[in-house]
Amino acid sequence: MNRQFLLQEIQKKQSYLCVGLDADMDRIPTHLHQYDDPIFEFNRQIIDATKDYCIAYKPNIAFYEALGNKGWTALQKTLEYIPDEHFVIADAKRGDIGNTSRLYAKAFFETFNFDAVTVAPYMGIDSVQPFLEFEDKWVILLGLTSNKGSQDFQFAQQDQEMPLYEKVMRKAQTWGNPDNLMFVTGATHPEKFAELRAIAPDNFFLVPGIGAQGGDLRKVSAYGLNAMAGLLVNSSRGIIYAGNGEDFANHAQRVAIVLQQEMAEILSNKFSTEV
Amino acid sequence: MNRQFLLQEIQKKQSYLCVGLDADMDRIPTHLHQYDDPIFEFNRQIIDATKDYCIAYKPNIAFYEALGNKGWTALQKTLEYIPDEHFVIADAKRGDIGNTSRLYAKAFFETFNFDAVTVAPYMGIDSVQPFLEFEDKWVILLGLTSNKGSQDFQFAQQDQEMPLYEKVMRKAQTWGNPDNLMFVTGATHPEKFAELRAIAPDNFFLVPGIGAQGGDLRKVSAYGLNAMAGLLVNSSRGIIYAGNGEDFANHAQRVAIVLQQEMAEILSNKFSTEV
Numbered sequence: 001m002n003r004q005f006l007l008q009e010i011q012k013k014q015s016y017l018c019v020g021l022d023a024d025m026d027r028i029p030t031h032l033h034q035y036d037d038p039i040f041e042f043n044r045q046i047i048d049a050t051k052d053y054c055i056a057y058k059p060n061i062a063f064y065e066a067l068g069n070k071g072w073t074a075l076q077k078t079l080e081y082i083p084d085e086h087f088v089i090a091d092a093k094r095g096d097i098g099n100t101s102r103l104y105a106k107a108f109f110e111t112f113n114f115d116a117v118t119v120a121p122y123m124g125i126d127s128v129q130p131f132l133e134f135e136d137k138w139v140i141l142l143g144l145t146s147n148k149g150s151q152d153f154q155f156a157q158q159d160q161e162m163p164l165y166e167k168v169m170r171k172a173q174t175w176g177n178p179d180n181l182m183f184v185t186g187a188t189h190p191e192k193f194a195e196l197r198a199i200a201p202d203n204f205f206l207v208p209g210i211g212a213q214g215g216d217l218r219k220v221s222a223y224g225l226n227a228m229a230g231l232l233v234n235s236s237r238g239i240i241y242a243g244n245g246e247d248f249a250n251h252a253q254r255v256a257i258v259l260q261q262e263m264a265e266i267l268s269n270k271f272s273t274e275v
Numbered sequence: 276m277n278r279q280f281l282l283q284e285i286q287k288k289q290s291y292l293c294v295g296l297d298a299d300m301d302r303i304p305t306h307l308h309q310y311d312d313p314i315f316e317f318n319r320q321i322i323d324a325t326k327d328y329c330i331a332y333k334p335n336i337a338f339y340e341a342l343g344n345k346g347w348t349a350l351q352k353t354l355e356y357i358p359d360e361h362f363v364i365a366d367a368k369r370g371d372i373g374n375t376s377r378l379y380a381k382a383f384f385e386t387f388n389f390d391a392v393t394v395a396p397y398m399g400i401d402s403v404q405p406f407l408e409f410e411d412k413w414v415i416l417l418g419l420t421s422n423k424g425s426q427d428f429q430f431a432q433q434d435q436e437m438p439l440y441e442k443v444m445r446k447a448q449t450w451g452n453p454d455n456l457m458f459v460t461g462a463t464h465p466e467k468f469a470e471l472r473a474i475a476p477d478n479f480f481l482v483p484g485i486g487a488q489g490g491d492l493r494k495v496s497a498y499g500l501n502a503m504a505g506l507l508v509n510s511s512r513g514i515i516y517a518g519n520g521e522d523f524a525n526h527a528q529r530v531a532i533v534l535q536q537e538m539a540e541i542l543s544n545k546f547s548t549e550v
Binding site for chain 1: 297299335337338340341342343344347348351366368369370371372373375376378379381382386395396397398399400401402403417420421422423424425426427428429431432433434435439442443446
């Protein structure tokens with residue numbers, strides 16, 4: 001999927017919401033356990049309930065991998081079920097040397113037909129480049145993450161007098177471009193968004209940390225949006241576990257609608273003042 | 276597996292060799308394609324040929340993941356085939372936030388019963404800690420990697436006037452200890468091994484980059500060995516693709532023996548001079 005199509009979907013749906021499909025056997029409603037494939041059934045109902053309000057889905061691969069073959073089968077069925085116009089992200093945070101990265105890229109982009117993969121930067125250029133070589137596919141590189149441990153290394157000042165996350169984001173822009181490279185920038189650092197947007201003016205940001213992790217949609221959007229929208233804001237637990245009875249999908253839908261409506265308002269303010 | 280057992284195996288076999296099981300359908304001998312599970316058959320013959328000369332096996336998970344369910348099945352069968360006294364490393368380079376890392380830990384340590392997993396440090400403490408909570412299981416944290424891209428971020432000077440890899444290795448020692456934490460230190464940086472050993476005197480190092488990547492076993496061992504041996508030196512392609520005819524396993528064995536004999540000599544020099 002290319003950037004133009006992504007922008008069109010954002011305009012059409014007035015939403016830049018991404019729903020995190022982190023289906024966990026220990027947290028899905030218990031009545032689903034009677035199904036042959038409870039994880040797929042959970043995802044299917046979540047997708048039906050939220051597809052009109054979001055433009056992207058992001059399964060975190062850990063949840064599927066933890067279940068072995070059953071998990072991979074549920075993932076494959078989920079991907080086939082997601083409508084074509086949705087952008088689909090493998091949240092895998094992979095990063096390995098060249099020939100191995102190429103295999104991961106093949107697995108996610110070809111075997112599973114994901115649009116994007118999250119990638120960790122620690123190993124540098126040859127861990128990222130192989131993912132950039134697929135047409136209309138995307139690397140979403142970890143920049144400034146939303147978790148507590150982001151304090152450990154990402155903020156450390158580097159020799160060029162910038163923190164590590166900035167160095168990563170600047171260097172990676174010499175490897176890819178706004179048509180194949182996005183960055184993960186956590187909503188738990190809203191005060192950083194003006195700076196992050198200055199570091200990478202044109203790249204899309206995938207923003208986790210809204211909802212369960214406490215990030216603020218308005219603050220993130222105020223500085224994060226650019227002329228091509230440039231934001232995918234993710235909520236996982238806040239949506240998919242909004243309810244845990246038989247009507248869980250209705251609760252998920254309700255939360256997705258609240259977020260979408262807030263996004264519609266933000267988008268209309270943003271783009272009306274700019275015209 | 277605990278550190279004491281690892282040391283005993285090193286002493287018994289006079290070897291600290293780890294064989295990388297990076298079985299690739301495009302590179303395994305073509306006569307194996309006739310088997311139901313060519314990847315497992317390849318691994319089975321490699322294991323039979325090398326098990327007396329190595330103390331560890333390290334499947335790089337990318338090679339299995341790229342094949343979908345078939346790959347995971349081949350991996351499972353391979354793990355069941357590896358003798359119990361071998362230390363088995365999932366080279367997965369995972370790293371995600373807490374609840375997700377816990378799932379990866381469960382997948383590798385419980386579903387697959389690996390002894391160790393390689394982990395990427397970029398996301399900090401909560402991406403590492405969940406792996407440290409399993410008894411007699413190990414985190415092998417990326418320190419200074421063997422690939423070209425290790426130059427991009429790992430050498431950058433940090434605010435405490437040390438390169439990033441050093442900061443990672445020092446900080447991680449406040450999270451884990453030599454009984455549950457190893458570091459990846461690439462053989463392509465042999466000039467760094469005295470320094471690396473000073474940074475982490477007691478932790479085991481997993482050293483990739485011998486063979487195909489050009490690292491030097493003697494240089495690495497001269498500074499890398501410690502009183503508990505402290506080294507696992509990995510060779511993947513150099514061993515498993517030493518031949519590609521029907522006798523490929525004999526060629527793999529020949530290379531493994533050469534490395535084991537070199538290690539035996541290094542160990543006997545090292546430990547005889549110390550006594």
